[in-house]
Amino acid sequence: MTPLTLTMQAFGPFASTEAIDFTALGRSPLFLINGPTGAGKSSILDAMCFALYGQTTGNERDAGQMRCDQAPATLLTEVTLTFRLRDAIYRVRRVPQQERPKASGEGTTTQAAEAQLWRVTPKGEEDECLVARKITDANVQLQQLLGLDARQFRQVMVLPQGKFRELLLAGSKEREEIFAQLFQTEIFQRIEQRLLDRAKQIVREVNDHRQRVQGILSASDVESEAALQEALAALDPDHHAAKQALAAATEQREQAVATAQAGTALARQFEQHATLVKAKAALLEQQPAIQHAQAQLHRHEQTQALATPFYALQSAEKNAAAAESECQAAQQAIAPRQAAHQQAQAALAEANAQHERVPALQRQAYEWEQSLATCQELATLEGQRATLAQQVAQALETLEQTQQEATRQEQHAIEQEMRWHQGQAALLAQRLDSGQPCPVCGSREHPAPATPSQALVTQAEMKQARNVYEHARQAWVSAQQHAQGLEQQSHHLDERCQRLREQLGDSVSLESVNASLASVNREIDTCERTWKTAQAQAQTAHMALTQAQTTLTEATQRQTEAQHTLGTARTEWQAALQASPFRDEAAFTAARLEASEQQRLSESVARFQRELAKLEGQLEASEPLLEGKTPPDVAAWETHAEAAKSHEAACRQTYQRLAARVDQLTSTQQRLAEARRAEAALEAQYQLWGTLSEVANGRTGHRISLQRFVLGVLLDDVLIQASERLVRMSRGRYQLVRREDPSKGNKASGLELDVADTYTGKNRPVATLSGGESFMAALSLALGLSDVVQAYAGGIQLDTLFIDEGFGSLDQDALDQAIAMLSELQMSGRTIGIISHVSELKEQMPVRIEVSASRHGSSVAVKGALG
CATH class of the missing domain: 3.40.50.300 (P-loop containing nucleotide triphosphate hydrolases)
Incomplete structure (x- = not known):
């Protein structure tokens, strides 16, 4: 910083x-x-x-x-x-x-x-x-x-006033905090803690396993592993005897149950045989009704020989009645179709008369279209006239402006030329000498020479004025020609519009022409649609009448054929009936059965025959099985079987109780073995992690932690730098050194400082230095610390x-x-x-x-x- x-x-x-x-x-x-x-x-x-x-x-x-x-x-x-x-x-x-x-x-x-x-x-x-x-x-x-x-x-x-000895006299713990912060050695402290945490975790897991072993023993109601082995040995004879007793009881139960089941099956066979005898007697009571049904079915079968001519007669009668109805319907359909055909022909004649007017109407439409084109052309020309009128007015205004500008520039050019001539005279007058002839008039006297009245105009300015005037005059001429051209175009448009108006007449307008043309076109469309509709309706009516006439002809022919077929069928039916066992058609009809009734009677006969055959077969099969046997005492056999089951259940309960205890103790024995193996593995891990933790946390040897050891090495580097300065300031007497022996085995030691006094050859605590010596030592330590911190990458900035x-x-x-x-x-x-x-x-x-x-x-x- x-x-x-x-x-x-x-x-x-x-x-x-x-x-x-x-x-x-x-x-x-x-x-x-x-x-x-x-x-x-x-x-x-x-x-x-x-x-x-x-x-x-x-x-x-x-x-x-x-x-x-x-x-x-x-x-x-x-x-x-x-x-x-x-x-x-x-x-x-x-x-x-x-x-x-x-x-x-x-x-x-x-x-x-x-x-x-x-x-x-x-x-x-x-x-x-x-x-x-x-x-x-x-x-x-x-x-x-x-x-x-x-x-x-x-x-x-900062070495504050009166406190510069604080870092010098700081204890190992305080100096450790400062150095750890300066050199960022917290990673070593984290390593110490991680090793310690891992060792503690292993110890906790070992204790957990030991408690688990005790819990396993308590759950099995034994106090120790020796007691577990004794309990297993004591249970083995009883467990073996209970297993054999259960096997014998199971065999006895299986024999008693098999005997009871066999007796029950025999009793069931006697009951089933009695049931079959009763069922056959009840079924035979239905035999008269079954014989009557069989007679009805036989007579019905005799009617089947007459089925073909009978059904042919019925079909011919039905077809003849249908043909007659169809013929009557065809005759009734002719009259309305004839009326519709006549009405359609009348409508077509009227439409043809109206359609003959279409050519004349089309000629009228063509004339109105020509008038419409003329009106549209006149409207376009009128628009052009209005636009051209504006252009003519603008051109005339431009002509007047250019004329005024040309007149003004002409006047200006004349004035400039006059002023130039006046200037030339003034210039000549300036050159006149008294007694010398005038170059213009030759006089030697000059009573009133010309004088410049205003600024002189140069020849270039005069020419410039002439050029401006010429340009203005040309613009005026061009504007005049443009206006004349526009007026001529306007005159031509007026003449064309007048000719078109004369051609149309005064009463004709664009709106009236459009209305007349639309009216003629609508009349043409109406005639065309009416004519086409009448043609279609006439054609449809003609086709309908023709179709009705064809249908009547075909229906009449079918009726004749149906009557002929009916006569043939009747003849064949009478011949077949006379050759049959039936007296007349009524007897034939009474013998016939409906399909549902025939099916019902057939099923009743078949069902009776199936059930009777089934019962006789079952009785024939059961009688040999019961021959020479009497109904058994099922209740006594079932009582014997239940007693055998109760005895087996008691033996099974005894065996299961002993087996469960054996399984419990065996499982406990296996779980204890697994727990002992896991405990041994954890103890092996603790040999590694525990040793590393004790060394890293300063609990062995010199009792110096890993971070304290690293900081000690860094402190040695600081003391080397500090001692170089202290030797110079103390004239070779003092050096700062790290105290070698731990303080009474305290693991937080290792960073204490001593001063090496070359005068005495001994090391003594830095607290024994005088005020000036302490300041030199503190200053040297601060400077050395600054050097080393700066030298280590990633250290605190002590600049x-x-x-x-x-x-x-x-x-x-x-x-x-x-x-x-x-x-x-x-x-x-x-x-x-x-x-x-x-x-x-x-x-x-x-x-x-x-x-x-x-x-x-x-x-x-x-x-x-x-x-």
């Missing part, structure tokens, strides 16, 4: 608005913030820290206490900081909670604290607002951007360092060494600000920010700035 501009308003000792442009100090400057005690040098760092975190560098005063007492009541206390972070520029503005005058009325009101954050965009574009007002949102955003909280910022980027006081505790040589190291650091691209009132620093550092104090508040000014 590199500050670019800082604006403080009514903040700390600054009563008005004070702005610091850090870019004016140069690129990556080393500068001094100088001023008398109490002027407000440290307030500049307080303002920067407040803008970023809402806290001051020392965190001894809250933001609400930073308002300047000398500031006007209407001026709000606020701080705005613009800074560069990597390739982006941000601007943050903070306003602490404070009292301000009310907008209207008397008294004050509480101004709520607020914060805004913007990402600064290129010029010409509106800055992107990241946070509008909410302080918590701004704090989260800024901490994510900077990668440090307020405490860590004060420890690594700015502010040091508040501490230089007063150094002697001249140590001060020179510190300034030299800061200059070297500044050459590597860092921005370094030093707050001090030591005069030697002012002499060695020309670029500085001067803070001046007065009774009305402090002010700042940049000295030695670029440009």
Whole structure:
């Protein structure tokens, strides 16, 4: 993070608005913030820290206490900081909670604290607002951007007044938090936690399996696996005996049931035989009715020999009656068709008479069409006359305008020519000499020579006027010719219109011609339609009459044929009847049966015969089976079978109870084996994951966690860089080293610092250093930390360092060494600000920010700035 501009308003000792442009100090400057005690040098760092975190560098005063007492009541206390972070520029503005005058009325009101954050965009574009007002949102955003909280910022980027030893004297735990944030080593902490979580999960799963084993044993009502084995062994003899008893009882039950079923089947056979005997007796009672039906069917069969001539006679009678009816209908249809034919012929004669007028009407239509064409031509010419009249009027107006313009230009050309001649005379007069002859009249005396009365006209101007006149005259001539041509066209149109009007006559108009033509055309269409309709109707009537006459002829012929066929049929029927067993036609008709009745009687006879045959067959089959046997005692056999079933059920219940217990204990034995195998696999996993977790979380050996180990390596790199600077500032006496032995086996150790004293050859705690030595060590540690963080890719950007006081505790040589190291650091691209009132620093550092104090508040000014 590199500050670019800082604006403080009514903040700390600054009563008005004070702005610091850090870019004016140069690129990556080393500068001094100088001023008398109490002027407000440290307030500049307080303002920067407040803008970023809402806290001051020392965190001894809250933001609400930073308002300047000398500031006007209407001026709000606020701080705005613009800074560069990597390739982006941000601007943050903070306003602490404070009292301000009310907008209207008397008294004050509480101004709520607020914060805004913007990402600064290129010029010409509106800055992107990241946070509008909410302080918590701004704090989260800024901490994510900077990668440090307020405490860590004060420890690594600002060495506040009187607190520069905090990072130097910080414990392992606090230093671990700072380094983890700076070097982003949270991945190693996540590895520690993941390993720990996995080991704990395995332990939980092992405990779950052990509890599951106990639950399995409890579910089987045994206390241990040994008791399980004993219970299985004790159950085996009883289980085997119960199995054999069940097999014997099943066999007894099957034999008793088979005997009972056989007795039941025999009893059913006796019952079925008695039923068949009764059914045959009942069926034989229907035999007289069946014999009568058979006689009826026999007589009906005798009538079938006469069926052909009988049906032929009936068909001939029906056909003769139909032919007679058809002939009568044909005779009745002739009269109306004859009347329609006569009426159609009369209508056709009348239509023919009207149709003879069509040629005359067509000639009239042709004459009216010619008149219509003449009227349309006359209307077109009248339109052209109106248009031409407008053109003639416009042409005459143009002719008058061009004539006036030609006359005006002619007058102007004459005037120009006269003025040119006058000018020539004046020019000659100017050349006359007294006593010399005039080149025009020869006189040697010149009593009244010509003088120019106005501006002289040149020959070119005179020619120009003549040309303009000539052009105007040509336009006038052209307009005259155009007007004459239009008038001539108008005269020709008038003559043509007059001839057409004479041809049509005064009483003829376009409307009357159209009406007459339409009337004639309608009359022609009416005659044509009437004639065609009459022709069609006459033709239709003629065809209908012809068809009726043909139908009558054919019907008469069919009637004659039908009568002949009927006579033949009657003769054949009488011959057949005399040769039959029937006395007459009545006896024949009485013997015939309807098809439904014949079917009913046939089915009744067939059904009787089928049922009788079936019963006789069943009786013939059952009698041999019952020969020599008596009806059995079915109830006694069924009682014996039920007793056998009850005995089998009791044996099965005993066997199932013992088998269920054996299955339960066997299943328990298998589940226990599976649980033991799973438990063994989990214990094998714990050997791996548990060991890794203990090592990574610092529970073995030196009890240093994985992240603490990585941070220790990084701290070694920092101490190498820091010791190089501390050796120079302490003239070779001190080096910073990491304490090797863990602190009483505490796994959170490993990052404690000692100082190696070459004078004594021993290491001792850094807390034993004096004030000046502590400042040198703290400064060296801060610079070394900045070097290493910058060197690691992905680390926090530590490209700015502010040091508040501490230089007063150094002697001249140590001060020179510190300034030299800061200059070297500044050459590597860092921005370094030093707050001090030591005069030697002012002499060695020309670029500085001067803070001046007065009774009305402090002010700042940049000295030695670029440009």
